[in-house]
Amino acid sequence: MFGYAGQILKVDLETGKVVKEPLKDELVKGYIGGLGASAKILFESLPPMTEPYSPENVVIFATGPAQGTLIPGSGRGLFVSKSPLTNRIFNSNVGGYIAAELKFAGYDLLAITGRSSKPAYIAIDGDNVEIKPATSMWGKTTYETQAMIKEELGDKSFQVACIGPAGENLVKYSAIIHNLHAAGRGGIASILGWKRLKAIAVRGDKSIEVPDKDALIAFYKEIREKCSKHPTLPGYGTTVALGTINKLGCLGTRNWQTEVFEKAANIDGYTTIPKYKRLDIACTGCPMGCGKVQEVAEGKYAGALAKGPEYETLYALGSLVGVGDFDALVSAARLCDEYGLDTISTGVVIAWAMECYEKGILTKDETDGLELNFGNGDAVNEVIKRIAYKNGYLGNLLARGVKEASEIVGCGSQYFAMHFKGLELAGHSPRGVKGWTLGYSVGWRGGSHHDGRVHDIEYPKTFEERALKYEDKPEIVYKTVHRVMIEESLITCRFFGGYYGPLEPNENHLRILKLTTGFDMTLEELWRTARRIRTLIRCIEVRDGFGRKGDVNAPPLRVLNEPIPEGPSKGAHAKPSEFKVMINRLYDLMGWDRETGKPKSEVLKELGLSDVTI
Amino acid sequence: MAMVTVTLEYTLKFRSITGKDLEKVTLEDKTTIGGILELLKLKYGDIFEKEFANPSGDKIAGAPLLLLNGRALKLPEGLNTYINDGDIITFTYAIAGG
């Protein structure tokens, strides 16, 4: 089998059973791999309405045919499960090296079920798979854990992905950390914490074959050439996006009360990279090298060293909380990595708490004495520690995520709880970029900036086209959603979306599929595959009780009610009337019933899903 | 003749080429953005014209972005826009990633 390892590995933590199944032809022909294959497996193995914290909930670590090859941007893998934040199927993407290593170990997918009676980790050493005790690692940070496991297994070349104290403590937006990279979003780390699974460690000695290695290497070189000319990613990663988005006037600031940050220059990569960057890092086989390791050399936070902070973190732990102190920001990012917390959700929850505090909805009693004003970088660092350990009233409250926290506190605070479908809002303005009003609302993950990835297309546009025009957005979102389906199944990095995309499934994806697997798909079949994957994901959502209601109620009220108040994007508004038109049009394109939001039976039939009952 | 003063902001590659974060220039009223590019060509060489007047290559991956008071100009039509006193013109690239 070209491209694939050819096996699925299943581990049950309760019984200790390890099962290896051959990777079926129908699965890969119909769903490619990665997200597609995971959706199919979860559809078949998850009972409807599965509780995220339950033995039945499956956590998959998925790869696609591109992993373990020299396809640029193939250094990615996915954790897929039912998220405790959104209560829907959720894919959390991670870079680094572990996805390739799973392929070399001989597996395309790892599916974990059950619950261990004691802290454990799974050690995958090629054919030899063991569940080992993790009692001595329990409680340790993500860096300590990785070091301890590699020491115990006696080989530094093991790739480890683990949870930190936040995952162990079931913080709803805890992150899985692998190397210095994160499977940040969705709280899948807390599912592992609930299952008492501290880590997975992988080492492999097998090979991945491709039909024409010379053609694949030629493709690599073609893309490598383009990467060398990229104006921002190789030198700055995404850090300069902060300055640009601020210049456009759509940078989430002080919990999205406004979208221009007066201190943006302090935390923009342009200012910070020359001073703080120590190293460029890349994921497996990637010619871009967008990762930036940064360090604080002096002052109160001297010694804080992390991969990043990159754009989303600069937004969430910077402009969103009003913090212009870059040292404090780096330290906050480092703490999130060590404890295993999603920086985006963490920032959004803290920003919400700050707004509550400034409005008197949360008092100093409830913040355990902390002055939780916007701009207080020291407080951000302190709150992160409390969240990771659910310390005090505040730590306990915020660990639940902004949706639940705002429901508990109430008093109008739900108005400015900035999430879509339970997932805290990423750093791309749903007001300033009209495509995002729609993209976040119909995504299966909600507040993720990856589901309907419009920015490659929308950011270069004029203000009128980007922020005011709405008629063309349903078509654009429809196309980019399906591109993401393919890219998350092959799996290729979204930062190559500009080269492989940027809008819809196309010949580049067909080329990658052929170079890795030898499959000869037509563009029509590729589109149908993309639609099949998105439709099946939608079926899982529907089976779990979600439909139109979840989509139309997704945008935070601040987004629907307040236009951007100032700056270059002043007046941009996610108008409810436009939003309704966009959703209806998108439903038509998707083949979803306008009233219920369910995929229509003729669509299910067309995509070979007629046996699916929803 | 009426004169207008505008601020030119440089980022990334443009900062390296000009050696500046920004500069204020005073020009005749009725100057267009295209006219500013001409001026920059004389001062710094081809690069501004190449990126903004005759953009080529990957339009989307790292597309050059010319902002007038924070709003992207459509190119090449936007080159005919007249500048006003106090305008801020930013030379940058579309964001990638995040």
Add this chain to the structure above:
Amino acid sequence: MRITVDLNKCIGCGACELACSQKNDGAFRISKARIRVDKGPETILRDKKFAVYVCHQCENAPCILSCPQGALFKDSTTGIVKVDEDKCIGCSLCVQACPYNAIWIDALKGKAFKCQICDQVQPPCVNICPRNALSIGGGE
């Protein structure tokens, strides 16, 4: 001659490992690459650099001196240190002797393997590196 590494340029992508194994082992198989990159988080956080292990083709090669079977030798024309697989018994004394962590044992074959400069003009590792961190040069 030997493969030289500029650690100031290395981004830890491991494309060299993939290209090397593809050439020398016939498929993508990092574990059999003759050039290895230490991408561990501990290494990055401590050194703020990656570590790259590839044979220095030493003048007085410790591996050659350590081999009880005389299975390692220096090619008299090129200076490349090579493994004679007929003589090698996979005892791994060379692995312990090498100061550069640049020789390994293939457990299945029971033989040592290392960089033998598969292409003296355009080695695949040098050729693939996106940051020009590798070159083929002289000296030790």
